[in-house]
Amino acid sequence: MSAILEALKDRVLLCDGAMGTQVQARSLSLADYDGHENCTDILSRTRPDVVRAIHEAYYEAGADMVETNTFGTSPLTLAEFGLEAEAFELNKRSAEIAREAQDKFKGDGRTRYVLGSIGPGTKLPSLGHVDYARLEASYAVQARGLIAGGTDAVLIETCQDPLQVKAAVNGVKIARAEANKAMPIFVQVTVETTGTMLVGSDIAAAATLMNALDVDSMGMNCATGPQEMGENIGWLATSWPRLISVQPNAGLPEVVDGRAVYPLAPDSFAHWHERFILEDGVNIVGGCCGTSPAHIAATHAMLTRLDPRRPHPKARSSVWMPSLASLYNQVPLIQENAFLSIGERLNANGSKQFRDLQAASNWDGITAMAKEQVKEGSHTLDVCTAFVGQDEKAAMTEVVSRLRGAVTAPLVIDSTEFPVLEAALELYGGKAVINSINFENGEEEAARRLELAKKHGSAVIALTIDEEGMAKETDAKLRVAHRLFDFAVGKHGLPASDLLFDPLTFTICTGNETDRKLAIETLEAIGRIRKELPDCGVVLGLSNV
Incomplete structure (x- = not known):
C-alpha cells in the first residue's frame, strides 16, 4: 500500500484550496500566459514562481497535500490553445514545482503529499463531444507526466460525466502500469444544485461505476458549498466502502459589483468540515472555488483542536449494495x-x-x-x-x-x-x-x-x-x-x-x-x-x- 493510503487509514488529511482563485487575484498580464489568455496551466512554464508561491501558501496554512497546477493539462484541452505537444512536460513540471514547494517544509515533523490534478476538460463523451478512445489516450499522456514528476496520487476532479471519469481512470491505469508504480486514484464528482451531475447522473449511479473501477477514494468538489453537499456526503458515508473526500466551494457565488463573490467565511467553512469529519467519517477535506489559504488555515486549526496529530477517521458502518x-x-x-x-x-x-x-x-x-x-x-x-x-x-x-x-x-x-x-x-x-x-x-x-x-x-x-x-x-x-x-x-x-x-x-x-x-x-x-x-x-x- 502506498504511503498516502497508509496515512489516510490513520488520520484525516487536509488538502489545499482553489488554484484559479489565487491566480486571478495576482492580476497577471497576457504576457505571463505567453499570449494564451486564461490558460492557467501554462504558468507552470512561464511563471513557476507564481505557482510555487501558491503551493507554499497552502502548505504554510497547514495543508497536508496540494494539487498540481494541471486541471486543464490533458492534450485534448491544451489543443484548444495549440499547446497539446507540451502536455507531458507541463504535467511533469507542474508536479516538480509542487514538490519544490513541499521541500521548503521538510524537517518540521510533518509528512506532506502532492496530488496530480486531472480536470474534466471541455468535452463530455456521453453527449457525443469526443470519442472514448481519444479521451482515454489523452488522459494517459497527462498521467504519464504527473507520475514522472513525482505525484503521490492522482485526483480526477470536478467530474460531470461518468464516462469521462472512466476514460480518465483507465488512462491513469495505463500510465501507472507502464511506470510499474502503484499510483492511488482518487475521484471527485461535481453535483449541481439540481441534485445530479451535469449529464444527469445521481451520486449512487456515479458511485456504482467508481466502485466497479476500483478507485481508492470517491468524493465531491465544486459547484456548491458544503451545505448543499451534505445529503450526498451522507449517502456516501452509509454506502461507499472506501475513502471519502469533500472539497466544497466557499458557498454559492453571489454577484457583487458585477463579479462573482463566494460568501462563506473561513470559520464557517471549517465548521462544516468538522461536521463532515465527526458525523460522516470523511478522510480528506479541502476547498475548491473561492477558497483561500485563510480557509485552509481555519480548517487546519479545527483539525488541530480535534487532535494535534490530525484526528483518526470516524469508523463507518457502510453497506455496499451490489x-x-x-x-x-x-x-x-x-x-x-x-x-x-x-x-x-x-x-x-x-x-x-x-x-x-x-x-x-x-x-x-x-x-x-x-x-x-x-x-x-x-x-x-x-x-x-x-x-x-x-x-x-x-x-x-x-x-x-x-x-x-x-x-x-x-x-x-x-x-x-x-x-x-x-x-x-x-x-x-x-x-x-x-x-x-x-x-x-x-x-x-x-x-x-x-x-x-x-x-x-x-x-x-x-x-x-x-x-x-x-x-x-x-x-x-x-x-x-x-x-x-x-x-x-x-x-x-x-x-x-x-x-x-x-x-x-x-x-x-x-x-x-x-x-x-x-x-x-x-x-x-x-x-x-x-x-x-x-x-x-x-x-x-x-x-x-
Whole structure:
C-alpha cells in the first residue's frame, strides 16, 4: 500500500484550496500566459514562481497535500490553445514545482503529499463531444507526466460525466502500469444544485461505476458549498466502502459589483468540515472555488483542536449494495421482494419488430421499444444487434449511443463478437452487463472478455458451457460454474457479486424421454449454485423451456 493510503487509514488529511482563485487575484498580464489568455496551466512554464508561491501558501496554512497546477493539462484541452505537444512536460513540471514547494517544509515533523490534478476538460463523451478512445489516450499522456514528476496520487476532479471519469481512470491505469508504480486514484464528482451531475447522473449511479473501477477514494468538489453537499456526503458515508473526500466551494457565488463573490467565511467553512469529519467519517477535506489559504488555515486549526496529530477517521458502518447503473441511477442486482427482470425485446434474433426497425435504421422506433420495456417493469435491457446481412457493430453503436441518454435501465450488451462489446462499453457511462462468457472454445476468449469487464466496470453473465458443450445435468452445470468462478473471480479479480450464472434451460417437449427432466436439472443446479457460490447471481431465460 502506498504511503498516502497508509496515512489516510490513520488520520484525516487536509488538502489545499482553489488554484484559479489565487491566480486571478495576482492580476497577471497576457504576457505571463505567453499570449494564451486564461490558460492557467501554462504558468507552470512561464511563471513557476507564481505557482510555487501558491503551493507554499497552502502548505504554510497547514495543508497536508496540494494539487498540481494541471486541471486543464490533458492534450485534448491544451489543443484548444495549440499547446497539446507540451502536455507531458507541463504535467511533469507542474508536479516538480509542487514538490519544490513541499521541500521548503521538510524537517518540521510533518509528512506532506502532492496530488496530480486531472480536470474534466471541455468535452463530455456521453453527449457525443469526443470519442472514448481519444479521451482515454489523452488522459494517459497527462498521467504519464504527473507520475514522472513525482505525484503521490492522482485526483480526477470536478467530474460531470461518468464516462469521462472512466476514460480518465483507465488512462491513469495505463500510465501507472507502464511506470510499474502503484499510483492511488482518487475521484471527485461535481453535483449541481439540481441534485445530479451535469449529464444527469445521481451520486449512487456515479458511485456504482467508481466502485466497479476500483478507485481508492470517491468524493465531491465544486459547484456548491458544503451545505448543499451534505445529503450526498451522507449517502456516501452509509454506502461507499472506501475513502471519502469533500472539497466544497466557499458557498454559492453571489454577484457583487458585477463579479462573482463566494460568501462563506473561513470559520464557517471549517465548521462544516468538522461536521463532515465527526458525523460522516470523511478522510480528506479541502476547498475548491473561492477558497483561500485563510480557509485552509481555519480548517487546519479545527483539525488541530480535534487532535494535534490530525484526528483518526470516524469508523463507518457502510453497506455496499451490489448493483448495476444506467447513466442516471443505480439498480440493485438483488431486488427487494422481486427478481431482476432483463427485458429481451431489443434482440435481433428474438424480436421481429426490433429486427425490422434495425434494418430500416429506425433508431427512434427502437428507443420507443426500450422506453416501453422500462415502463412495463424491466430493470435492465438486453441489446443484441447481430443478424445476417447487418453490420452488428455499427448497429450496436447507433442503439447504445441513443439508449444511454434515453432510458434509466442499465444495458446488457449481448454479442459473441469482442469488437462489438468493446465499442458498446466505450459509449456507456453506466455499469453494464456483458452477455456473455463461457468455455466452449477454451479460456482465451473468456479471459479477453473478463479483462474488458474489469476495464469498464461491467458485470458478466457466465454460461455453463465448456469444451464438451452445454452442461445439461446438475453435476455438470456445477462443475462448469465452479470453474468459471475460479477463473473470473480468483484469476481475473471480478467481484463475485458481478458474476451472474446462466445454468441454461432446454426445451422439454422434444418427445425425447431424456429431455423431460432437463428443467428439473436446471432447477436443482440453481439451488446448488445459490448454496455453493452464494455471492454470485443467477439468471435464466425461461422462454427456452
